[in-house]
Amino acid sequence: MAATGAPTGLTQGSRTKGGIGESTLRPDGTLKVTGEFAYSSDMWHEDMLWGQILRSTVAHAEIVSIDTSEALALPGVYAVMTYDDLPTEVRHYGLEIQDTPVLAHGKVRHHGEPVAIVAADHPETARRAAARIKVEYRELPVITDEASATAPDAILVHDNRTDHHIGHVPHPNIVHRQPIVRGDVEQAARRADVIVRGEYHFGMQDQAFLGPESGLAVPEEDGGVHLYIATQWLHSDLRQMAPVLGLPEEKVRMTLSGVGGAFGGREDLSMQIHACLLALRTGKPVKIVYNRFESFFGHVHRHPAKLLYEHGATRDGRLTHVKCRIVLDGGAYASASPAVVGNASSLGVGPYVVDDVDIEAVALYTNNPPCGAMRGFGAVQACFAYEAQMDKVARELGMDPVEFRQLNAMEQGTLMPTGQPVDSPAPVAELLRRVKAMPMPPERQWESSEGADVRQLPGGLSNTTHGEGVVRGVGYAVGIKNVGFSEGFDDYSTARVRMEAVGGEPVATVHTAMAEVGQGGVTVHAQIARTELGVARVTIHPADTRVGSAGSTSASRQTYVTGGAVKNACELVREKVLEIGRRKFGSYHPAWANAELLLESGKVVTDGGEALADLVDVLGDEAVEVEAEWRHRPTEPFDLRTGQGNGHVQYSFAAHRAVVEVDTELGLVKVVELACAQDVGKALNPLSVVGQIQGGTTQGLGIAVMEEIVVDPVTAKVKNPSFTDYLIPTILDTPTIPVDVLELADDHAPYGLRGIGEAPTLSSTPAVLAAIRDATGLELNRTPVRPEHLTGTA
Amino acid sequence: MRVSFTVNGRPQQADDVWEGESLLYVLRERLGLPGSKNACEQGECGSCTVRLDGVPVCSCLVAAGQAEGSEVITVEGLAEYARQRSGDALPGAADGAGPHTGEGAGLAPVQQAFIDAGAVQCGFCTPGLLVAADEMLERNPDPSDADIREALSGNLCRCTGYEKIMDAVRLAAARQAEGA
Structure with a gap:
């Protein structure tokens, strides 16, 4: 019997057909509003079992013993597995460094680390069984920051490292270090009329995607397993899973289930291997669904950071130099830390012209929760700090903060700190101009004819003020984010496109392994196929591992890279279709041989618009199918000593203006408006583009005033793993977000597009912080800002 | 235990329900109605909102037994409910x-x-x-x-x-x- 909830193809209907540039509607929209769209947690199979993970209750300890006998004795329990039950010698995994145990072995390195797994016939039985497993820990001192990580007697979080970073890091508790040195900062500092220094702290943010980690593993007759899963990259999961399971990759079949958001938190494996292990052990389908508490332990978070900056400028407002040191806490396992270091360092001065820089970024191994990918990926932390610095320098110079930024704004041709030229439009000054020119929300916007509407005031329905003590502030920020995987990574995607005549109509089918996580890739792929192939009907095949890798739905890259792969495959299909046309009809019209031919509205047409044949007649009974990989321009690693190198593919820019109102007596903040201007190169789907910008902006607002995973500095235990205590913005916390979209084509990219998903998450946070500083006059060197930071009671 | 209530206008019955199961769990795992979502299972996110005798509730916080004899509307029944309302x-x-x-x-x-x-x-x-x-x-x-x-x-x-x-x-x- 098949699994209930397996995905089916999506075919966009005729009312919303449209090519690129149109706001066509999502093909999965109806399924999602009727509740029929099956997410990974909705999967169901007759006779399925429920998996449960037992996690460590301490952050750093030796495991003295594990006793599973009482758990196994519980009726309804089918299997309990620990490290000793793993089927092969491959017992660790990881995105780049294979340092993460599938189940803890001898030691746990962070609070919530998986220790044992259980399969039972009811989720409550599985939970109770897990609770009956007796684990004896001998606690070890915890490493929680740079000082404890690099102390002379520090315990090594990982003994005997063999990864490729160990040779160049100053201490084994440092995952990776990237310096970037250009020009001569000491000499440049002598030209500075003002020098501004600051130390900044960035809290640990959670992706807080709403669909919890979940999936269904179904054992198959050939000894393999089929996993229905919510992930960001099917093939990356497969590569890490198969060796642990002891199966060849072709016996581990992966199908993408509905994904309830991701934001980086699904780049690493969560329950994938555990569900497959239990399914293979019991011979039964196994479903695992985290609850929210477990989800806070089940994925990596955004790196908290300490950032030290020095900026210098001449009296006429030109930056002379930037020195900075960025310390990212990577937690217990490496995850994406090395790449986050690469981003934080290479993007560390922001979208400005600075010829003399001395930058260093490191990621630590500690016993804090593991940190890795989250929307903005290293660039977010840096932007928070360098934008605070830009405001400080402007204030020292007595200049307007926007004018000061515009004076130093990079443009096309500017060299990055890495020496890489920015070789496509970089409208930094223009974005600032646009966002500043937007109309301001009215003063005292809470006043109505019936008096103050407390819902519009800081404190809201708590009714804490009717306007007394409320001060408005305005702040600006701009940021730079790389698009795509950098530093020499072979960042390709694969698309399979098929074209055939069905029922008297030409139809295209697009099959990729791209993870649709909500961003709207499925919409855009159909638009690309319509534009390139001139068909109305396009079916999007479910994503699975029967087609080549699409790479990750990360780094703002999917529309660029998998969109590029779909475009490329469509072009190859078009060539084949035209070959068939020439063979069949070439003798009837000379244009077949000597004109530029296009596919439009179901016909082969010349570039002059003359129709030569119907696609249905050209295709006849033939189906044309192409599967091809596509790559963007190659990048290169950053030099390990100087940080020089053409490491990035493309850059993305956004600017924000935040308007806040602060109840200065109670320290409550109401963000009144967050306006954004962003260059998107080419908006393939304008409705989706604006949705991405508004969503990214709101996650930045969350970091500014609400969101932080609080880790106890003494025990390294997580104190707030719930939506009761970890607050993400509600519709009451989120203001109107007017968006101004600029479209300056990047000639290197398909259709001139620019990856857009992350840039708005960068500048949103520092703009809100700047606005709060403007309202209160306070320094505010950490984020998120809490009431006690504004009332002096921290 | 056995729980009986009306979902989207149709009488439904679930057997062998453990007393600790939520209305959300019974809808999703026993009645084949996974449209109501399980984002937090602690009453903070609203993704499991259904109407219980007309009132919007977080179904994760309602014990299945509490729904005995009630009328429940889920997202799966929203269109039909709207149709009947509009007449x-x-x-x-x-x-x-x-x-x-x-x-x-x-x-x-x-x-x-x-x-x-x-x-x-x-x-x-x-x-x-x-x-x-x-x-x-x-x-x-x-x-x-x-x-x-x-x-x-x-x-x-x-x-x-x-x-x-x-x-x-x-x-x-x-x-x-x-x-x-």
């Missing part, structure tokens, strides 16, 4: 419309508005928001922006920044007013 048929399937096309076939006005306004991204919050928004529009057909925000403040969305959700609810209210 006439909703727009039928247009050319090319269907469940796999992103185009409405007999949807509730608020469902269609969510699609049209771009209020759906990952969609995990959508079922709960739709049930909550539909209930608000039933009570308050001409809501101010502040009314909409207040009514939907118990429903978390992580993708959209809520702007398109605001657009969708305004659109549904406007269409409802036109049709009235």
Whole structure:
């Protein structure tokens, strides 16, 4: 019997057909509003079992013993597995460094680390069984920051490292270090009329995607397993899973289930291997669904950071130099830390012209929760700090903060700190101009004819003020984010496109392994196929591992890279279709041989618009199918000593203006408006583009005033793993977000597009912080800002 | 234990229910209605919102036994519920419309508005928001922006920044007013 909830193809209907540039509607929209769209947690199979993970209750300890006998004795329990039950010698995994145990072995390195797994016939039985497993820990001192990580007697979080970073890091508790040195900062500092220094702290943010980690593993007759899963990259999961399971990759079949958001938190494996292990052990389908508490332990978070900056400028407002040191806490396992270091360092001065820089970024191994990918990926932390610095320098110079930024704004041709030229439009000054020119929300916007509407005031329905003590502030920020995987990574995607005549109509089918996580890739792929192939009907095949890798739905890259792969495959299909046309009809019209031919509205047409044949007649009974990989321009690693190198593919820019109102007596903040201007190169789907910008902006607002995973500095235990205590913005916390979209084509990219998903998450946070500083006059060197930071009671 | 209640107008019965099971669990895992979502299972996110005898509740916080004899409306029944409320048929399937096309076939006005306004991204919050928004529009057909925000403040969305959700609810209210 098949699994209930397996995905089916999506075919966009005729009312919303449209090519690129149109706001066509999502093909999965109806399924999602009727509740029929099956997410990974909705999967169901007759006779399925429920998996449960037992996690460590301490952050750093030796495991003295594990006793599973009482758990196994519980009726309804089918299997309990620990490290000793793993089927092969491959017992660790990881995105780049294979340092993460599938189940803890001898030691746990962070609070919530998986220790044992259980399969039972009811989720409550599985939970109770897990609770009956007796684990004896001998606690070890915890490493929680740079000082404890690099102390002379520090315990090594990982003994005997063999990864490729160990040779160049100053201490084994440092995952990776990237310096970037250009020009001569000491000499440049002598030209500075003002020098501004600051130390900044960035809290640990959670992706807080709403669909919890979940999936269904179904054992198959050939000894393999089929996993229905919510992930960001099917093939990356497969590569890490198969060796642990002891199966060849072709016996581990992966199908993408509905994904309830991701934001980086699904780049690493969560329950994938555990569900497959239990399914293979019991011979039964196994479903695992985290609850929210477990989800806070089940994925990596955004790196908290300490950032030290020095900026210098001449009296006429030109930056002379930037020195900075960025310390990212990577937690217990490496995850994406090395790449986050690469981003934080290479993007560390922001979208400005600075010829003399001395930058260093490191990621630590500690016993804090593991940190890795989250929307903005290293660039977010840096932007928070360098934008605070830009405001400080402007204030020292007595200049307007926007004018000061515009004076130093990079443009096309500017060299990055890495020496890489920015070789496509970089409208930094223009974005600032646009966002500043937007109309301001009215003063005292809470006043109505019936008096103050407390819902519009800081404190809201708590009714804490009717306007007394409320001060408005305005702040600006701009940021730079790389698009795509950098530093020499072979960042390709694969698309399979098929074209055939069905029922008297030409139809295209697009099959990729791209993870649709909500961003709207499925919409855009159909638009690309319509534009390139001139068909109305396009079916999007479910994503699975029967087609080549699409790479990750990360780094703002999917529309660029998998969109590029779909475009490329469509072009190859078009060539084949035209070959068939020439063979069949070439003798009837000379244009077949000597004109530029296009596919439009179901016909082969010349570039002059003359129709030569119907696609249905050209295709006849033939189906044309192409599967091809596509790559963007190659990048290169950053030099390990100087940080020089053409490491990035493309850059993305956004600017924000935040308007806040602060109840200065109670320290409550109401963000009144967050306006954004962003260059998107080419908006393939304008409705989706604006949705991405508004969503990214709101996650930045969350970091500014609400969101932080609080880790106890003494025990390294997580104190707030719930939506009761970890607050993400509600519709009451989120203001109107007017968006101004600029479209300056990047000639290197398909259709001139620019990856857009992350840039708005960068500048949103520092703009809100700047606005709060403007309202209160306070320094505010950490984020998120809490009431006690504004009332002096921290 | 056995639990019997009405879901979307149809009598339903679940056997062998463990006393600790929530209404959400019974809907999703025993009655084959996974439309109500399980984002937090602690009453903070609203993704599991259903109407229990007309009142919007977090079904994760309702013990299944508490629903005994009640009338439950879930997202799966929202279109039919809206159809009965309006007293006439909703727009039928247009050319090319269907469940796999992103185009409405007999949807509730608020469902269609969510699609049209771009209020759906990952969609995990959508079922709960739709049930909550539909209930608000039933009570308050001409809501101010502040009314909409207040009514939907118990429903978390992580993708959209809520702007398109605001657009969708305004659109549904406007269409409802036109049709009235």
